[in-house]
Amino acid sequence: MSFPLLTATAALPALGAVATAAVPASRRTAAKWLALLVSLATLALAIVVLVRFDPDGARYQLTESHAWIKDFGVRYELGVDGIAVALMALTALLVPFIVLAGWHDADPLETGSRRWRPTQGFFALMLAVEAMVIISFEATDVFLFYIFFEAMLIPMYFLIGGFGDRAHEHGEETAATQRSYAAVKFLLYNLVGGLIMLAAVIGLYVVAGNFSLQEIVQARANGSLHMATNTERWLFLGFFFAFAVKAPLWPLHTWLPNAMQESTAPVAVLITAVVDKVGTFAMLRYCLQLFPDASKWATPVILVLALISIIYGALLAVGQRDIKRLVAYASISHFGFIVMGIFAMTSQGQSGATLYMVNHGISTAALMLVAGFLISRRGSRLIADYGGVQKVAPVLAGTFLIGGLATLSLPGLAPFVSEFLVLVGTFARYPVIGIIATLGIVLAALYTLVLYQRTMTGPVKPEVSAMPDLRARELLVVAPLIVLLIFLGVYPKPVTDIVDPAVKQTMSDVHKKDPKPEVEAAK
16 A cells, blocks of 8 residues: 555644644744644655656546545545646645744733733644645545535634734724634635535535546546536536635625735735635636536636726725735735636636646735735834835845735746736637736736835835844745745746646546637748
């Protein structure tokens, strides 16, 4: 029996979460180091998965399959394709940086009446989220996926509501109320989506007789399983609704700005760079593979919703006064690009969307974590409270600028390649949608450069005149992310080589081929 590598990759952070939570309250530093070491060990396992994965091999590799609930056809089935491997690697890569960035975020307050939850609980919850996200990428049994798709809401709820941002202009009591509101809103939105998906999961079982993704897709391909048109459409809508909430796609997005605003910067990164990727990943794995005809039927409406997300999110980002809310609305715009690429039904669009998930995770982590370091120094999230930071903290300002330029998809930085592929892939089949979507690029330049200009340039405000530059720990967090943004901006081939075969197979599932160019290339 071969070593269960996929199980180990998900089980390690889960066991690490239990061990970290069990550390005595007096040993806070030990809990931090344990969480960091577990996250690094998980990264090492993810690298092993990445090395062992053969892009030209079988569609699902490193598979594991064991009976679980026999009476209902539920199995413990794991397997990864190129898309899942890329997102697993992203998750495992980001969590150590998130842990390092949040090193002091759950330390007890020296002043004030509010008692913070134990430090070890903060890091244990992070590892629990990592474990659930990883197994969500690995699961090839629909019911198994659903369990962890929903279970990750619980640790996220406590991270948002129990360990919120300490920088608040309205006092501690108001801050606690707003954190609670943001956490409950996050939970309710996602629970509603999950309950609707549960009904669709049950419906899928009634139609297919099992929950195995591979068996259902194979049965549909060889004609042994037929779904009535209306049945397939209703099931598709049940799955898509839950994924659109998680993504988040307009108009189901309103929980995200509140959640990111009230969270610490590392938790905000965990939300938008890690957890939300499960929604867009699931659109590719479950919506398109299980319900190909319904996916094509819904494509025009979904593309319009994605386009609205792109423009709406960018416009609201322009008008924000809060740094974290600006990044949140920018992410809504970026997720619009990802969804648009997925449902453009072209190989360029879907490859670009998958690459965008990876690049957005890195760029958002870089920008938000530097913003978190900035906010922790000043004690305010308001843009108006800053000015002239680049004169007193040039390294902080420089890394903030690179993160911002990556957010606006500057050529030479990683998100440019993915956004370009999404737009090319969309334009090939839906030129009007592709043309309008380019407005999002213009607006991204506006909100990013205005943010930098207002916070980093101009006269030095007295409140920031003594602001220290990035410390060694903070540089250790930011520098590798900046290097990755530049490397993948110049040479994205390592990622595209992994994801392209999986994209081609997904295109085959929905019986779509790339449109032929109107002008043939010269031979």
